[in-house]
Amino acid sequence: xxxxxxxxxxxxxxxxxxxxxxxxxxxxxxxxxxxxxxxxxxxxxxxxxxxxxxxxxxxxxxxxxxxxxxxxxxxxxxxxxxxxxxxxxxxxxxxxxxxxxxxxxxxxxxxxxxxxxxxxxxxxxxxxxxxxxxxxxxxxxxxxxxxxxxxxxxxxxxxxxxxxxxxxxxxxxxxxxxxxxxxxxxxxxxxxxxxxxxxxxxxxxxxxxxxxxxxxxxxxxxxxxxxxxxxxxxxxxxxxxxxxxxxxxxxxxxxxxxxxxxxxxxxxxxxxxxxxxxxxxxxxxxxxxxxxxxxxxxxxxxxxxxxxxxxxxxxxxxxxxxxxxxxxxxxxxxxxxxxxxxxxxxxxxxxxxxxxxxxxxxxxxxxxxxxxxxxxxxxxxxxxxxxxxxxxxxxxxxxxxxxxxxxxxxxxxxxxxxxxxxxxxx
Numbered sequence: 001x002x003x004x005x006x007x008x009x010x011x012x013x014x015x016x017x018x019x020x021x022x023x024x025x026x027x028x029x030x031x032x033x034x035x036x037x038x039x040x041x042x043x044x045x046x047x048x049x050x051x052x053x054x055x056x057x058x059x060x061x062x063x064x065x066x067x068x069x070x071x072x073x074x075x076x077x078x079x080x081x082x083x084x085x086x087x088x089x090x091x092x093x094x095x096x097x098x099x100x101x102x103x104x105x106x107x108x109x110x111x112x113x114x115x116x117x118x119x120x121x122x123x124x125x126x127x128x129x130x131x132x133x134x135x136x137x138x139x140x141x142x143x144x145x146x147x148x149x150x151x152x153x154x155x156x157x158x159x160x161x162x163x164x165x166x167x168x169x170x171x172x173x174x175x176x177x178x179x180x181x182x183x184x185x186x187x188x189x190x191x192x193x194x195x196x197x198x199x200x201x202x203x204x205x206x207x208x209x210x211x212x213x214x215x216x217x218x219x220x221x222x223x224x225x226x227x228x229x230x231x232x233x234x235x236x237x238x239x240x241x242x243x244x245x246x247x248x249x250x251x252x253x254x255x256x257x258x259x260x261x262x263x264x265x266x267x268x269x270x271x272x273x274x275x276x277x278x279x280x281x282x283x284x285x286x287x288x289x290x291x292x293x294x295x296x297x298x299x300x301x302x303x304x305x306x307x308x309x310x311x312x313x314x315x316x317x318x319x320x321x322x323x324x325x326x327x328x329x330x331x332x333x334x335x336x337x338x339x340x341x342x343x344x345x346x347x348x349x350x351x352x353x354x355x356x357x358x359x360x361x362x363x364x365x366x367x368x369x370x371x372x373x374x375x376x377x378x379x380x381x382x383x384x385x386x387x388x389x390x391x392x393x394x395x396x397x398x399x400x401x402x403x404x405x406x407x408x409x410x411x412x413x414x415x416x417x418x419x420x421x422x423x424x425x426x
Contacts, residue, residue: 055114062114078197096119125155140167166188198217308420317334
């Protein structure tokens, strides 16, 4: 047993020593040319496009009437790339009309991310884009049934995801999915295939500015959706592992160790936040903040003597960690204990006044309409699943953001309490 342990340690030490030296050489080359190439620059990161915005961008290229100026060139490339019809020339003829929609409503008021409907051919291509969101009950089945009725069965639904995975069984059963797939009514598509499609868009595009955007979109998808590194680092790692196959058997243990460190990092961060809050007589149960990669975890934040949460009309402030959130992963919020339309008119008026005051005070980002929060305020936080951040944690370099997050929570709670008391006296 001891010999096996020593062998493992020796293998890992030799592997990482050589890997570190070679990576340094690769990064030196990258640093040398970064000024000319700007490997990590991507203008799309300024806007942080999520699932909905990516769908709108993809639909923009598919629509011949949009302002890319390329008429039906992109739509033709799309139909040819995925081999969606044997009559592409007919679908793109002057007699045909292609209607491209985002969030196309079904009869049950569900929304297909993208639909391309060829009016005269009565043929439709639907695209369900799944980057972060989970499937809803019967979602994919309902989409297929809706497209079936609108086209008398002349349709195909592309189920798009980063890895080209199948929809969940609560969305469509495995047997039904298999049946539809065999009938070519539904097809799995990965974002790697979208990158290949975008390369074809580059080829057919005649406008330099549009072509430049297409390149940026390719890079964004590869780095931010598929998680690929730039300038060949993935190929480099793959080649190095081929030369050292003995290391592969240790990769699962290394991955588990990183996952364990991530959880400890997450817990340590919130522990530091709670410790700082305690000095202001504010309590936060850090047990409620649990590491997750989807959904969310949250913790109520209580301040001694606070008017929130006492009567049940207004919830206690709560801190949320929602890694797949629409706007930001870490935020503090205050909301109602009941739907707004059932509030007493006098209380509703005061709550709406509080909402206006809070938004003005924090200059906060507008949330989705479905939120009933009076205010939702983003908090400073580290990227818990980022390797660089984990390294900073291991080197004890990241205590500043926890203090800043606590300061924001304190500022928010005291301001909210003060504003609410003032409104109550009016």
